[in-house]
Amino acid sequence: MEEIPLARPVLGAAEEEAVLGVLRSGQLSLGPRVPAFEAAFAARLGVAHACAVSSGTAGLHLALRAAGVREGHEVITSPFSFVASANAPIYERARPVFADIDARTLNLDPRAAAAAITERTAAILPVHIFGYPADLPAIEALGLPVVEDACEALGAVHADGVAVGGRGHPAAFGFYANKQLTTGEGGMVTTGDRAVKARIDSERNQGRAPDMGWLDHDRLGFNYRLSDIACAIGLAQLDRLDAMLAGRARAAAAYREALAGIEGLTLPCEDAAGDRRGWFVFVVQLPRSSDRDATIRALRERGVQSKPYLPAIHLMSYYRETFGHREGEFPVCEDVAARSVALPFFPELTDGQIERVALALREVLGH
Ligand SMILES: *Cc1c(COP(=O)(O)O)cnc(C)c1O
Numbered sequence: 001m002e003e004i005p006l007a008r009p010v011l012g013a014a015e016e017e018a019v020l021g022v023l024r025s026g027q028l029s030l031g032p033r034v035p036a037f038e039a040a041f042a043a044r045l046g047v048a049h050a051c052a053v054s055s056g057t058a059g060l061h062l063a064l065r066a067a068g069v070r071e072g073h074e075v076i077t078s079p080f081s082f083v084a085s086a087n088a089p090i091y092e093r094a095r096p097v098f099a100d101i102d103a104r105t106l107n108l109d110p111r112a113a114a115a116a117i118t119e120r121t122a123a124i125l126p127v128h129i130f131g132y133p134a135d136l137p138a139i140e141a142l143g144l145p146v147v148e149d150a151c152e153a154l155g156a157v158h159a160d161g162v163a164v165g166g167r168g169h170p171a172a173f174g175f176y177a178n179k180q181l182t183t184g185e186g187g188m189v190t191t192g193d194r195a196v197k198a199r200i201d202s203e204r205n206q207g208r209a210p211d212m213g214w215l216d217h218d219r220l221g222f223n224y225r226l227s228d229i230a231c232a233i234g235l236a237q238l239d240r241l242d243a244m245l246a247g248r249a250r251a252a253a254a255y256r257e258a259l260a261g262i263e264g265l266t267l268p269c270e271d272a273a274g275d276r277r278g279w280f281v282f283v284v285q286l287p288r289s290s291d292r293d294a295t296i297r298a299l300r301e302r303g304v305q306s307k308p309y310l311p312a313i314h315l316m317s318y319y320r321e322t323f324g325h326r327e328g329e330f331p332v333c334e335d336v337a338a339r340s341v342a343l344p345f346f347p348e349l350t351d352g353q354i355e356r357v358a359l360a361l362r363e364v365l366g367h
Helices: 014-023 035-046 056-066 084-091 110-115 137-142 193-204 226-239 241-258 293-301 317-322 331-339 352-363
Strands: 050-052 074-077 095-098 121-125 170-173 187-191 282-285 342-345
Touching: 014 226, 035 050, 035 187, 035 226, 050 193, 050 226, 056 084, 056 121, 056 170, 056 193, 074 084, 074 137, 084 095, 084 121, 110 137, 121 352, 137 241, 187 193, 226 241, 241 282, 241 352, 293 342, 331 342
Parallel strands: 074 095, 074 121
Antiparallel strands: 050 187, 170 187, 282 342
16 A cells, blocks of 8 residues: 655646756756746736745745844744744844744734734744735734745735735745745745845845846845756746645645544634635644544554644744743644644645545544
8 A cells, every 4th residue: 555645746747848948058047037937926926026045944034134134133923833934033143032823723823923022023924824824914013024934825815815925025935845836945035125126136146236247246145046947847837836726725625524523633724704725734633632643653554644743843942942942831832733733735635545544544533
C-alpha cells in the first residue's frame, strides 16, 4: 500500500518547457522573466506592484524594513505561525511581541493585538494562517503600519472583495514546494506603494539603484533575488493556479464530508462573514482525550503521513531562551498547537485517498 504524502506539487510539461526556455536563452538571472512574473502576479491580485524575492522569509524581512522597523522596535504578531514570521523582525534587532489568536480563525486576535501595543510598537504583522484571511479591517483600525504574512494565503479573499495581499500593505507570499504555487524556493512581496516597490527591488539586489551600474550601491542590500528559472516556473504555475486552487477546495470539501461526526474532532473553520479561504493545508484539532504522537504513529502504520502543525512559536527553545517565554502566556494558541495535525492535502489528492485517510483517522480515534 502506497503511503499518502502530506503534500505534492502539480508540475508538468508547461513548467518543463519554461525551464528549458530559460536555459536555452542563456539569461538565468536578472532577465525578462522576473518583471513578467511580477506583473502577472500583481495583476492576478489586483495590486499595483509586486517584487519577486528568493523566499517568503526574505520577503518578510524586506517588507519589515520598508515599513520602517528598526532596532529597539516591537512588532506585534501571532505565536501560531510558521517560525519565519516571528524571526523576520529579529533580523532587524526588533522584538516580536506575540498576542493570542482567535479560537475560530486561528489568526491574530485584533483585541489581543491592541492590548499589546506600546510606545515601541512599529508595526503589526498578521499571518493569514492556513489561508484564512486575517481580520485586516480591525487590525488596520489600530492605526499602525501593517506588514502581512500571506505566505499561506494565495487565493484568499477578504469580505470586501479585495484579494489577500491586495490591500496595499507590504504582503509576503512564499513559493516553497508545498504552497499553492511553487517555484521550488521563492517569494513575492506585493505593495500598493511605488516607493516600497523601488526600495525592495534595490535591497533584494545588494542595494543597487535601477539606474546604477553593477558595482555601485547607494544603500545596504542583500542577495534576495529570484532567478529567471524560478520566475519562469512561477509564470507557468500562475496559468494553472485556478485549477490548483479548485483542486484544493474540492479536497477540503471531500474531507469535511468524510470526517463529519467524529466526536471532539475540530475541522478547519468554514468561510464566514464573506471572507474566503485560499486552501493551503487541511489541519484538524484532535479530541482532547487523544494522544497526538500515538495518533500520528498509527496513521503512518496505515500508510498516511501527518504531522503536528503548527507548534507554538513562543514555546520553541530559541524563543524561550531569548525572550523568556513559557507555557500559559497564550492559552488559545497553546491549546490549538497541542492538538493540531496536518493531513495529506494537495490539488491532485484523490477521493479514494481522502477516504483512506478518513477511515484510518476514524479507526485510530476509535470511532
Ligand atoms: C511558508 C511560510 C513562510 C515563508 O516561507 P519560505 O520558506 O521562506 O518561503 C512564512 N510564513 C508562513 C506562515 C509560511 O507558511
